[in-house]
């Protein structure tokens with residue numbers, strides 16, 4: 001469910017995010033709500049807020065000009081939010097879906113975050129061979145996707161180096 005539109009501080013559309021992430025960005029004072037879904041509210045332990053339909057970042061972010069984000073291990077962990085693709089636990093390693101020994105490449109679509117135990121268990125096998133289905137399919141993040149993932153995780157200091165923003 002990616003149904004909240006994210007605008008840059010300059011009001012240009014950047015990307016879409018889930019409303020959960022939108023609420024987090026607003027609660028962290030990284031974005032303001034521009035429009036809400038009527039009659040829908042988010043209820044969690046400490047908040048009861050309308051579901052944002054459009055949010056706008058408080059700080060202007062320069063989106064890298066390139067369309068493709070170069071692959072990196074760190075980028076894969078950020079993209080997958082450090083969640084293991086096989087068990088959903090904490091993913092600290094990068095697994096090749098098709099193992100390198102079978103010709104699998106270092107690409108966004110062939111790598112996922114993985115916990116150390118599952119990485120060891122899967123070894124040099126495909127998910128089918130190992131009987132370990134992927135909980136979700138890997139995807140190639142756009143620079144906007146990666147930037148927003150990082151914003152939700154504690155600020156622009158945590159941006160992957162390949163998306164580092166020039167000092168304002």
Ligand SMILES: [Zn+2]
Nearest residue numbers: 084087115118
């Ligand atoms: Zn795991």
